[in-house]
Amino acid sequence: MRQPEYPPERGVDEREFDAFYTASVGRLIGQLYAMTGDLAESQDVVHEAFARAWERRAQLDLHGAPEAWVRTVAWRLAVSRWRRVRTALALARRQGPPPAVPPPEPHHVVLVEALRRLPEAQRRAVVLHHLCDMSVEQVAAETGSPVGTVKVHLSRGRATLARLLSDTELDPRAGRLPEGEHG
Amino acid sequence: MADETELGWRLAELAESGRSHTVPLAAHRVRARGEQRLRRRRTTLVTAVASLAAALVAGGLALAGSAHGPQQPTATPAPAPPPFVRPSPGPGEEYASELGYVYGAVAEGDTVRVTVRQLRGTIRGTASPTGVVHALTLPRATLVETRRLSGGHPADMQLGQLVERLADGPRWTFWIDYDNEGRVESLREAG
Secondary structure, eight states, rough: OOOOOSSSOOOOOHHHHHHHHHHHHHHHHHHHHHHHHHHHHHHHHHHHHHHHHHHHTTOOOOTHHHHHHHHHHHHHHHHHTTHHHHHHHHHHHHEEEEEEEOOOOOOHHHHHHHTTSSSSSHHHIIIIISSSSSHHHHHHHHTTTTTTHHHHHHHHHHHHHHHTTTSSTTTTTTTOGGGGGGG | OOOOHHHHHHHHHHHHHHHHOOOOOOOOHHHHHHHHHHHHHHHHHHHHHHHHHHHHHHHHHHHHHHHHHOOOOOOOOOOOOOOOOOOOTTTTTTTTEEEEEEEEEEEEETTTEEEEEOOOOSSSSOOOOOOOOEEEEEEEEEEEEEEEGGGTOOEEEEEEGGTTTSSSOOOEEEEEEEEEOOOEEEEEEEE
16 A cells, blocks of 8 residues: 655644644545445544644645645544554544434435446546546546546446436436535 | 547546545644654654664673673573563654564464564664563554565565465564564564
8 A cells, every 4th residue: 555655844832733724625525425435434544544644744835735634534434444443442432432423315325336346446536526526637646547448437436326316306307306405 | 339539538527526425534633643643653763773873882881891701600590581562652653663583483373373572772783682582463454565475565564474484483573563461563674
């Protein structure tokens, strides 16, 4: 597992870190939720990734791409197989049970279930490209994959999602989701 | 999903839903967690340096003693190896660490039994045995931070995944992290 490279030495103080955290934590939790399909898990890995960013604050460069660094660390934490067990135990010891998370909307359940059935690399590429508005080249840089591989992941991921979501309430042909719910 | 635009829109809606249903920790609590990790890392380094210094002093004394000529053979039996005492974290510290070879791994249901040959602190391969050898029985899911064991890249593994690699004699050295109740929290590949 390759660690994200650290930006050139800059360093941040508490005020700068807090501003960066406040501005980006919600966005990153949303992105990790789309990647993992587990809201409590996404919260925890994002918090842990920010804690690691503070631990390495001497190298943190707010003018570089700190959000991408935190996102990458959070993603790697989420996919670590050991983590599911360790997090539950460690968090329970440190903070008590995780906060109650309300159940998602029914049409979100459908989408989350479909996303979960994508291989991890495809899911990550789809979320980075379509949610984070990153170009294929940027996705390749963040994931450490060749551009061609990212294109394959995107193509396959979209095709699988289309198949899984056909004839569900998210299928526009079904016409079951009122436009008013689209925001 | 009709097209890529709609996919992006659906994902954004999902992400916003997740975001709106969460209350992130306060920034100061996240910083506190980062500080805790930093203290742990520094403690490990300080422990290693102190142990190395002690080993160098002991080695120097032994060399000075041998310079005075060969020791007379003695009939006194070799002292029994010192007993194992679980390290305990100092005040304000989350973990205490033990350095040692971890080997002889045997899976036993949901646990793995390993033998630990304790070493004095090491920097750049200057470890020396303390004489303490003990066994640990740990959950298969015990976190193991690896580097060489995972092909040169840092990785997080479970002990259960490493049973075969650690089954033989002493070869791989680890820092073993004990919490304040004497439980092993994680192993970290040393060196």
